[in-house]
Amino acid sequence: MTLYSHKPADTSSARHSATQSFPFRETAESGTDPDELSEALSTPKASIKITADGNMPIAYSCNFISLGDVSVGDCAYEGTIFSKREGISEKMAIFLPTEGNMSFGGRQGPIYSVPGRGTILEPGRARGTAIFGTRRHLCLFIDQASISRRLTHMLERTISADLDIHPDIDLTAGAGLALQKIVANLHGGLTGNGPLRRSPLAVSSLSDAAIYLLLESCPNRYSDELGASAPMPAPRHVKWAIDFMHEHIAEPISLSEIAAAAKVSTRTLQQGFRQFRNTTPIAYLHEIRMVAAHRDLLEAGSKQAVADIALRWGFTHLGRFAAEHKKRFGQLPSQTLKV
Structure with missing residues (x-):
């Protein structure tokens, strides 16, 4: 795989669609400068510092689409690339790799992300990453508060504890494969002048489907409660x-x-x-x-x-x-x- 070795003139600006009626923002970045990649990946609450291995060259190409409390991305990297996060994001991050390996510095040891296995990280669960060679992944970011709201609705009670979701999901079959297809359809349908830009109801349905698929299919603190029979009508x-x-x-x-x-x-x-x-x-x-x-x-x-x-x-x-x-x-x- 070959990435751009320069930064196109229009990739640093966000593009807004005039045809949609939902919060939408697309940002594309590509280049070879670690500092510019740091800026592209950082948020106001969680800055990310990117470093390369010595004087070895790197390359990257990232496209992110924000839909309010959900964001999707398609990212590709080349080289030996390290990152360190300062601050805690308020989003759950799901990485769905299609090529190459990546590791995350978890609380109890490294978490490895490889093709065929998705990685789910709750806020604060990983402070650093490492990439060696060629890497490409889709990614999904969900506001933690949005997940709590959905759980509150599903369980009919206030949710205050962390989800404590299992950090690994099989992408070759079942729920993991379905999740990867949903994220790919969301990103592909919203990129450029994709058809989903003109269908906010379809976007909302796909976003909800991804979140509910995670909650109902990935082991978490509330799995037993979610799997229990629906309660009898209140007296x-x-x-x-x-x-x-x-x-x-x-x-x-x-x-x-x-x-x-x-x-x-x-x-x-x-x-x-x-x-x-x-x-x-x-x-x-x-x-x-x-x-x-x-x-x-x-x-x-x-x-x-x-x-x-x-x-x-x-x-x-x-x-x-x-x-x-x-x-x-x-x-x-x-x-x-x-x-």
């Missing part, structure tokens, strides 16, 4: 309690008042929520208030202060509110307010 008293919480979401209601509205004892209400919602009534109330506060932060812009929004929804400890908001939505309240 009337749990539904009544949930309706009462939503009707009085901004008011200082107590567990006893919720139970009274549901026409059961507090003990029966607790049991119902544990059995049918895998949480407690107060934790459920806390969650819907957090979602409401997040919605207000998104809509407020610079018109309101974080403290005012937090207090409106009953969060009196601002430090704890900020920490819980970042765990739930992937960013601090102040960052959401500026979006």
Whole structure:
């Protein structure tokens, strides 16, 4: 394989499609300069430093397409190339190699990425990489907060712990082969003037398919729960309690008042929520208030202060509110307010 040994004039600029109605950005980079590759691969929260082996030449060609909370890429490299990451990305990274080997510095030893085996890295799981010779891979990047939102919807409860997903997936058959085809179709269909640029619904469906395929097919902390039978419909008293919480979401209601509205004892209400919602009534109330506060932060812009929004929804400890908001939505309240 031969890569460009120079950087074309138009590859450093991002191209936007005028025909799509979804967040979209394409960036292409190629060349031989390690510093330019460092800049291309770095993000505001996680800088990457690329170095080569002595004076030996390197070459690279990378094309990345961002779709909001999901990004796909097609990258090719030649030479002995090392990278070191500073900071922690908030994205899960999946590498789907088609040629050559690559290693990642994992917490418990190196993780090897070879053709036929995909590599899945959660944020903070690898700080450095090494490539020796020719390497090409597709890659998929997913915001961790987006994964948590989907899990919350699937399991009907708040997700706070890491996914702890197995870092290896077979690409020669089954779910791994399907995942590789989905990412290849996404990237190919969005590159240049690809047909997917004019079909945001198809893009959304393919992105969702890739995420759900990972969650349901790759061993992770929630595999047993995801594989369990769907829960029975919640009984009337749990539904009544949930309706009462939503009707009085901004008011200082107590567990006893919720139970009274549901026409059961507090003990029966607790049991119902544990059995049918895998949480407690107060934790459920806390969650819907957090979602409401997040919605207000998104809509407020610079018109309101974080403290005012937090207090409106009953969060009196601002430090704890900020920490819980970042765990739930992937960013601090102040960052959401500026979006």
